[in-house]
Amino acid sequence: MKLDAKIPKGPLAEKWENYRGTMNLVAPNNKRRIDIIVVGTGLAGASAAATLGELGYNVKVFCFHDSPRRAHSVAAQGGINAAKNYQNDGDSVYRLFYDTVKGGDYRSREANVHRLAEVSRNIIDQCVAQGVPFAREYGGLLANRSFGGVQVSRTFYARGQTGQQLLLGAYSALSRQIATGGVEMYNRHEMLDLVKVDGKARGIIARNLLTGKLERFAAHCVVLATGGYGNVFYLSTNAMGSNVTAAWRAYRRGAFFANPCYTQIHPTCIPVSGHYQSKLTLMSESLRNDGRVWVPKKKEDCKKDPLSIAEEDRDYYLERIYPAFGNLVPRDVASRAAKNVCDEGRGVGATGLAVYLDFASAIERYGKAAAHAEGIHNPSAEKIKELGRAEVKAKYGNLFHMYNKITDEDPYRTPMKIYPAVHYTMGGLWVDYNLETTVPGCFALGEANFSDHGANRLGASALMQGLADGYFVIPYTIGQFLSKEIRTPKIQNDSKEFMDAEQDVKSRIDKLLNIGGNQSVESFHRRLGKIMWDYCGMSRNAKGLEEARKMVQDLRKEFYSDVFVPGSNDEFNPELEKALRVADFLELGELMIVDAHDRNESCGGHFREEYKSPEGEAERNDADYTYVAAWEFKGMDADPALNKENLEFNDIELKTRSYK
C-alpha cells in the first residue's frame, strides 16, 4: 500500500495556517447528528473529548480506570514545553521545531513537528485559563526552566506535578461537558476490539469491567488516545495498567504500526531491588547537573562500601568517554554507557545492575563556596560537608527524600544508586497529517501515535504533544473525514460486523479462561519483559533479535497452554484484564523485534551493536533508513509487511550528533 501522509502543500511555516483555513467544516446542525467515540482520558483523550463536545458532536469517551482523572498522564513530573519566548532568550517556533527534529535523530515528520511547535503556545494559554496553577515569578508572570540539553528556557511547570495539574485541567473541561450531556463518560470500560464496517472504523467492543459484560458501541468514527506500550518490558516507569491493547487491536484490524522498536530508556531511575519489583521510579534527570556517575575500576570492589573505594580506583566513565558533555550527555547515550559498565561486571548494588550517582564533589564544592561566603576561614572538613549538604538539600531536597523513602539509604552520605529504565515509546499507530490511521475513520493521538518524536523524545514534549493533538489538531482535522459523513445515518450496533467482532472477543476471553494451566499471568509478563529488555532493550544485534523472536514465539505458545486465569468473565476480575493485556504484549513484542531487526542502523533510542563508530557511538544510515517503518498485519502465521513512508527534510540539514 502506498502511504500518503497528506502533508499540505506550501512553505513549512504556512502549511497548518493555510490548511486550517481551507479545511472542510461540519455545520453545527450536522455535528449534533454525528457520534464520535474517544478511547482514553489522558491528556490526549480528555482534551479531545472535551473539545469535540464543546463543538457540538455527540461524544462517548472510555477509560479502563475508575475515573478519567487517573490516566497515566497524571504521573508526569518535569514540565511542558512551549515556544512562548517569555524569557526573551531567543526561543521561537522554528527553534522548538528544530530541537525536536534533531533530538528525534531525524526520524520524525517535519510538517507534524512544525505544527506541534506552532500550537504549543496556545496550550499554555488554554491551561492558564482553566486554572492550572503553573509556577510563577515574583512579578506574577509565568516561570520557566530549561530541560534536557536545549539552550533556552521554555519549560512550564507546576512543581514536580505538571502532569497531574495539566490532567486535572483537561479533566475539568471534560467534566463540564459530561455535565452538559454533550459527552457521555464510560469509566471502567476496556476497549477490546475495533469494529470496521465497509472498511471504515465504526465502533468498538468494550468490556464493562464491573460486570464483565461485552458491550457494542457504534459511532461515525473512533479516536484512540490510549497511551504508550512501555509495559511490554514488564518493568518500566509507566503506570501498572498502561497497555497496548487498543492500539494492537486496531493494528490487527488494518491500522499500520509505525516504528515499534523506538523505545526511550531513561538513565536515572531507582534500580531494581528484587525479584518482586513491580515498577520502576524515575529520578529527575536534573540530578545529573550536580551528581557524578561512576563505578569501581575493579570488579572485586563492586560489593564494597563505596566510601571505602579510593578516588584512583573509581571510573567516572561518562567524564572519561565524553569529556565535552561529561555527566550531561543525552538520555540515550547515558543509558547505554551505564549498561556497558554493568555488562563488564562492574555494576554495583545487590544485583550488580546499578551505577553510583555521587554528590560528594558537589557537596564539597557548594560547602566551600558557602563557607567562603559566610567568611569562615579554614573550615573543618565536617563544616564544609554540613554547609554543602544544606545547599544540595535546597536544590534537590524532594528528590533525595523520595529516594530515601524507597531505598532507606541517605544519599547525602552515600552515593545514590541508579540504573536506566524503560520510560516512553516513540513508536505507535501510523497516522497521516490529519492524525488518521490507515483505517479510515480511526484516529490516534498522544503517545499512542508515532508522529512527532522520531527515534528519541526530548524531555517535556510528550505533554505538549498530547494536548496539542487533543485541543488543537483533532478538532479541526477530524472534519476532513466527518464532512463526508453528514449523510451517513446513525451507525447501528447490531450489524453483522458488530456481532462478529463481539463474538471474536468472547472467544478470546473463553480461550484464556479455559486453559486452566499452572502459571500466573504475571509470571509470563515478567518473562516477556526480560526477553525484551535483554535483546530488544538498550542495545540490540541481529543475532540476538533472531533468537529473541523465537523465544517470544515459544513463550506465547507456552502462555496459551499453561496460563491460569482464575474466576469467570461475569465478574470484576482484574486477573482476566491482565491476561488480555499480556496476550497482546506477547504479540507486540515480536513486532518490535522484527522492526529492530529490519532497521540496520543506530538512531536515537534504537542502538544496533553492528552500526557504531570505532569509538562505539551510534551510526545512522540516512541513505537507506530515512523512513518510517509502518507495519501491516498479515495474520498470526505470516510475517507482517513493511510499508515505508520516506521522510523528506526540506527545512533542516541532517547532522550527526556528537558529545565527545
Next chain:
Amino acid sequence: MKLTLKIWRQTNANDKGSFETYNLDNISTDMSFLEMLDVLNEQLVTEKKFPVSFEHDCREGICGACSMVINGQPHGPMKGTTTCQLHMRSFNDGDTIVIEPFRSRAFPVIRDLVVDRSAFDRIIQAGGYISVNTGQAQDGNAIPIEKDTALAAFDSATCIGCGACVAACPNASAMLFTSAKVSHLAKLPQGEVESTKRVLGMVNQMDQEGFGKCSNTGACEAECPKEISIENIALMNREYLKASISSDKMG
C-alpha cells in the same frame, strides 16, 4: 519477615463479606506494601484461588487509585504517604496487619478492597471547573498572579481524589475533597467569576451523594496523603455562606 494478614474479602456489593487470614513468609523490608500484596496474590493464583482485588496504578503516590485501610488508618501508618509509597520496613517481623476497604455509604464496595468512588467525579461535574472553551483563552501572561496566590492555589490543587478523607471521617464527610477543589479555583482570578454557582452546585451534589456532615474532627487532614489543609474547609464554608446570601437575594 513473617506476617499475618487479615484481609477483608467480599465478592460483590451484595455479598456480606468477612475477614480472611493469610500467612506470608520471606517478605523483604525493601518491598512496597503493594508488592507485598502482589506476592500474596501470586501465591493465591498458584493455589488456584481468586486473588485479593485492590486498586492501584501509578504506584508513585499521584494517581489516587490505591485505597485501603491498614490497621485502622487509611493509607496506613506513615504520614503524608499513600499506600503505594508505604514500604514494609514500616512494619515488624511477626506483625499482624488488618487490611480493609475505604468504607462509606457513598463508596459502595465493588470487590474486596475496591470501592466505587465515582461520587467524586459527579461532585466535580457539578461545578469543579472554569467555563472556558478551547481556543477562547487570552495570552497566558495577560493576568499576572502573585506568586504566593499561585502557590496557595497549587497546594489545594494537589488533591489526588483518593477518598482517604472520607474513610477517615467518623461521619464519612467529603468536605476536604470538595473544599480543595473549591479553594483551588476560588483563589485564582480566573476561577472567581463562577465561584457562587460552583460552591452551591458542588456542595449540593456532595449532599445528594450521601456523604455525611462535617463536625470538625480534623481526621481528614490527619490522614490525607497530600496533607491538604483543613483551612480549605473554612474557606469553602465562607464561600458557601456568601453564595447562599447572594442567591437568596436573587430569589
